Amino acid sequence: xxxxxxxxxxxxxxxxxxxxxxxxxxxxxxxxxxxxxxxxxxxxxxxxxxxxxxxxxxxxxxxxxxxxxxxxxxxxxxxxxxxxxxxxxxxxxxxxxxxxxxxxxxxxxxxxxxxxxxxxxxxxxxxxxxxxxxxxxxxxxxxxxxxxxxxxxxxxxxxxxxxxxxxxxxxxxxxxxxxxxxxxxxxxxxxxxxxxxxxxxxxxxxxxxxxxxxxxxxxxxxxxxxxxxxxxxxxxxxxxxxxxxxxxxxxxxxxxxxxxxxxxxxxxxxxxxxxxxxxxxxxxxxxxxxxxxxxxxxxxxxxxxxxxxxxxxxxxxxxxxxxxxxxxxxxxxxxxxx
Amino acid sequence: xxxxxxxxxxxxxxxxxxxxxxxxxxxxxxxxxxxxxxxxxxxxxxxxxxxxxxxxxxxxxxxxxxxxxxxxxxxxxxxxxxxxxxxxxxxxxxxxxxxxxxxxxxxxxxxxxxxxxxxxxxxxxxxxxxxxxxxxxxxxxxxxxxxxxxxxxxxxxxxxxxxxxxxxxxxxxxxxxxxxxxxxxxxxxxxxxxxxxxxxxxxxxxxxxxxxxxxxxxxxxxxxxxxxxxxxxxxxxxxxxxxxxxxxxxxxxxxxxxxxxxxxxxxxxxxxxxxxxxxxxxxxxxxxxx
Numbered sequence: 001x002x003x004x005x006x007x008x009x010x011x012x013x014x015x016x017x018x019x020x021x022x023x024x025x026x027x028x029x030x031x032x033x034x035x036x037x038x039x040x041x042x043x044x045x046x047x048x049x050x051x052x053x054x055x056x057x058x059x060x061x062x063x064x065x066x067x068x069x070x071x072x073x074x075x076x077x078x079x080x081x082x083x084x085x086x087x088x089x090x091x092x093x094x095x096x097x098x099x100x101x102x103x104x105x106x107x108x109x110x111x112x113x114x115x116x117x118x119x120x121x122x123x124x125x126x127x128x129x130x131x132x133x134x135x136x137x138x139x140x141x142x143x144x145x146x147x148x149x150x151x152x153x154x155x156x157x158x159x160x161x162x163x164x165x166x167x168x169x170x171x172x173x174x175x176x177x178x179x180x181x182x183x184x185x186x187x188x189x190x191x192x193x194x195x196x197x198x199x200x201x202x203x204x205x206x207x208x209x210x211x212x213x214x215x216x217x218x219x220x221x222x223x224x225x226x227x228x229x230x231x232x233x234x235x236x237x238x239x240x241x242x243x244x245x246x247x248x249x250x251x252x253x254x255x256x257x258x259x260x261x262x263x264x265x266x267x268x269x270x271x272x273x274x275x276x277x278x279x280x281x282x283x284x285x286x287x288x289x290x291x292x293x294x295x296x297x298x299x300x301x302x303x304x305x306x307x308x309x310x311x312x313x314x315x316x317x318x319x320x321x322x323x324x325x326x327x328x329x330x331x332x333x334x335x336x337x338x
Numbered sequence: 339x340x341x342x343x344x345x346x347x348x349x350x351x352x353x354x355x356x357x358x359x360x361x362x363x364x365x366x367x368x369x370x371x372x373x374x375x376x377x378x379x380x381x382x383x384x385x386x387x388x389x390x391x392x393x394x395x396x397x398x399x400x401x402x403x404x405x406x407x408x409x410x411x412x413x414x415x416x417x418x419x420x421x422x423x424x425x426x427x428x429x430x431x432x433x434x435x436x437x438x439x440x441x442x443x444x445x446x447x448x449x450x451x452x453x454x455x456x457x458x459x460x461x462x463x464x465x466x467x468x469x470x471x472x473x474x475x476x477x478x479x480x481x482x483x484x485x486x487x488x489x490x491x492x493x494x495x496x497x498x499x500x501x502x503x504x505x506x507x508x509x510x511x512x513x514x515x516x517x518x519x520x521x522x523x524x525x526x527x528x529x530x531x532x533x534x535x536x537x538x539x540x541x542x543x544x545x546x547x548x549x550x551x552x553x554x555x556x557x558x559x560x561x562x563x564x565x566x567x568x569x570x571x572x573x574x575x576x577x578x579x580x581x582x583x584x585x586x587x588x589x590x591x592x593x594x595x596x597x598x599x600x601x602x603x604x605x606x607x608x609x610x611x612x613x614x615x616x617x618x619x620x621x622x623x624x625x626x627x628x
Binding site: 019020021022023024025026027051053054134135141143144145146151193194196197220224225240242243245246247248249250253254255256257258261263264268269271281282283284285288291292293294316319320322323324327 | 339347348349350351352353355357360361362386387388389390391392393394395396398399400401402406482483484485486487488489490491502503504505507508509511521522523524529530531532533535547549559560561565618
C-alpha cells in the first residue's frame with residue numbers, strides 16, 4: 001500500500017489509457033507523457049502497455065504528478081522508479097534517483113518538490129497501482145469522474161493498493177535507463193506536426209507563420225487542451241453560404257467532425273492554437289491546422305507554463321518512422337542492469 | 339456539398355477521417371452509418387476504432403500492424419460494396435427539458451455574456467417562446483456521439499424547423515452538466531461539467547452519461563445516445579424537472595425509448611417533396627476542397 005501524505009497540485013493514477021471510447025465520446029486518458037510512464041514501468045518490471053491510443057494493453061498503472069508537491073509513504077518495502085519531470089524528489093530527505101529503479105523501504109517518505117524541468121513526473125511501483133479497471137483501463141478521467149482512484153485527483157490521506165510483487169521484484173533494484181536516452185525538457189522544444197484536414201482554410205501566410213513563430217504554453221493548459229500563445233492566424237475568404245448557415249460566420253467554425261486523435265490542433269477564431277490532450281473531446285468544431293504526431297505528445301506533456309515551443313511540419317511516413325523508433329527504444333535494450 | 343467520392347483525410351500517424359462531404363445532411367449520415375456497419379461486419383486488419391459523425395467516419399488504426407495505404411484500400415472496397423441504404427436501426431427517445439433555465443442564465447452571466455436564449459431568438463428572428471415551440475416540434479436525428487463522454491450531435495429532421503446559433507468565439511472554461519445547447523445547427527446536451535462553446539438554452543433532468551451505470555438503461559454502456567437515434571424534446575415545468583430529477587438520481591426513472599427501424603428512402607423522398615436540395619454546391623466557392 002502507498003499512503004498519500006500530500007496529493008500535491010494535481011496527481012492522478014494513469015496507465016496507457018482506454019480504447020473503444022471514440023464512438024462514446026470517451027477520451028483515451030492515460031499518461032500525457034506515455035514514454036516516461038512506460039519506461040518507469042519497464043524499470044520496475046511491470047507491463048508497460050503499448051503506445052497511447054493504439055495500445056494492445058493498458059499496462060500497469062502509476063502516478064502522474066503535475067508540476068509539484070506529491071508526498072507519499074510506503075507501508076511496506078516497494079520497488080519504485082521516478083521518470084519524467086525533474087521535481088527534485090527526496091527519499092527521507094536525501095535525493096532520490098530518476099530514471100532508475102530503487103527500493104522505498106516501509107515507513108520511508110518520498111517527496112516531490114517544484115518541477116525544475118518538465119511538467120509531469122511519473123512514479124511506477126512494482127506490482128502496479130491496483131485500482132479497478134473501468135472500460136478496460138485504470139486511467140483517471142477527472143472531468144468524467146471515472147477510472148483511477150475514485151475517478152478523482154489524489155488527496156491527502158488516500159491509501160493506494162499495490163498489486164502483488166513477483167519473485168524477481170527485489171532483483172530489479174538499480175536498473176536504469178541508458179543515460180543518453182534521458183529526454184531533455186528545458187529550452188525551446190520542437191513539436192512535429194502533420195498537416196491537418198483544414199490547413200488549406202488558413203491563409204497561406206498564416207500557415208507559414210504557424211510553423212515559423214515561437215509559441216509559449218498558456219498556463220491555463222491541462223490534459224484536455226494545451227493552448228499556445230503567439231501570433232493570430234487568419235482564414236481565406238470565400239466561405240460558402242451554406243456553411244455560414246450551418247456552422248456560423250466565424251471562419252474557424254467547421255461542421256463538427258471527429259478530431260479523433262489526441263494531438264489535433266484547433267485554432268478557434270485564429271487565436272491560440274489548442275492541441276488536444278489525452279483527456280480531450282473526441283470531436284471538434286474548429287478548423288484543424290495540423291495534428292501533432294503521436295510520439296511528440298510526450299514532449300508537449302512536459303512543457304512548463306510559458307515555456308517556448310515551435311511546430312515543425314513533418315510527413316505521415318516520418319511520423320510512423322518516429323513511432324517505430326520509439327517502440328524499439330522502450331525495451332530491455334535501453335536498460336542498464338546493475 | 340456532398341463529395342463525388344469520399345475523401346480520406348490523414349490525421350497524423352494513427353487516425354484517418356473518411357469524409358463524405360462538408361455539410362450537415364442527414365441523408366449523408368445514412369451512408370456513414372451504413373459504412374460503419376459494414377466495417378463492424380468486416381473489420382480491416384489494424385483498424386481499432388470507428389467514430390461515426392454527421393459528415394465523416396473517424397478511424398483509429400495501428401500503423402505498426404498495417405499501413406495507411408493497405409487500410410485505405412480495404413476501406414475503399416467496403417465503400418464500393420455499399421448498397422443504397424434502405425433502413426437503419428433507430429431508437430426513438432423522449433427527452434424532457436426545462437427551457438430558458440436558471441443554470442444557463444447564470445453560466446452566461448458568469449462569462450460576461452447575455453442570456454443565450456435571447457441571442458438564439460434574435461439570431462433566428464424569433465421570440466424565446468417560438469424557439470421552444472420549434473425545438474419541441476419535430477424529431478432530432480443523432481448523427482454521432484462525442485465531444486465528451488455521452489454527448490451527441492443531433493439535427494432537426496424537419497428542415498423547416500432547423501434553428502441554431504454560432505458557437506462562442508472563445509469557448510467557456512466550464513458549463514454545468516445537462517445543459518441543452520446549439521453549436522451552429524447542431525443541437526446537443528453537455529453530459530458533464532465541461533468547457534464548451536455552445537449557446538445554452540435549457541436543462542434536462544435526464545442523465546445522458548452515467549458512469550456508475552445505476553439505471554437499467556445504462557446496463558451495457560454508461561452512454562445513453564447512439565448514432566442513428568431519434569430524440570423528441572418535451573418542454574416541462576420546474577416542478578416536473580425536480581420530480582424527474584429525483585427519480586433519475588434514485589436510479590428509478592423509466593427512460594422512454596422505443597426500438598425500431600427507420601426508413602431512409604421514405605425520409606429522403608419526403609425531403610425531396612419539400613424541395614430540399616440534397617446537395618448544397620456553391621459554384622462561387624472553392625473553399626472546402628483542396
